[in-house]
Amino acid sequence: MRYNEEHREFIRKVSPGRYNADIADLFNAEFGTSITEGQIKSFKSNHNIKSNVPKRRITTPEGLFTKEQEDFIKENVEGTPNKKLAAMVNESFNLSVTPRQVKTWKKNHGLSSGLKGTEGIAPKNKGTKGIYNVGGNRTSFKKGQRPSNYKPVGTERVD
Incomplete structure (x- = not known):
């Protein structure tokens, strides 16, 4: 679309303090056109027109609940x-x-009902030592028990 002088002046007049979408709506209502927000952005950029509004538009938070x-x-x-x-x-x-x-x-939102499921059931391997100790410590050495091939420190080996 070709912008005439009246269009240019209108955009310069309404731009301060308004976002591009609002300017496009006002422009379309005034002149009966269908200019998009992107076209207004390009026009303002090409003609060095500033709106002086924050880059991110502050909107009401949208979510699942009010x-x-x-x-x-x-x-x-x-x-x-x-x-x-x-x-x-x-x-x-x-x-x-x-x-x-x-x-x-x-x-x-960091909320918890405080419900954790079933309580009071002890795990099968509770109190056992070792990683991945599924069957417990049935075959593990008890404290103080020595293996059958134990030799004191310093014993010489004869080949």
Whole structure:
């Protein structure tokens, strides 16, 4: 598109303090065109026009839950399994959140229900020494036991 002087002046006038997407919307509303954000960016760059706004646009955080829903989960997370918590959230806020989504959200936000699964069952090899000691120490030496081929230090070997 060819920009005439009226177009150039309009962009120069509305640019300060606005992002390219906003400028494109205003331009399209004013002149009835379909200019894109990228075209405005190129025009501003070619004509040395600055908006003086931060590079990253500050937006509202987008996520799975609203602030109110997050507060609800934080209040009820302690001692509640993910399946039950998902059902509570769905019932309270008319959502369709899965237990897996709740689990992932809790993990990403550093929350824990405090539930660790089954407790009170001792592992099969509890109290044994050694790495990968599946069968325990049935054939290991006991403390103070000497092997059958033991020789004191300094014994000479005769070949």
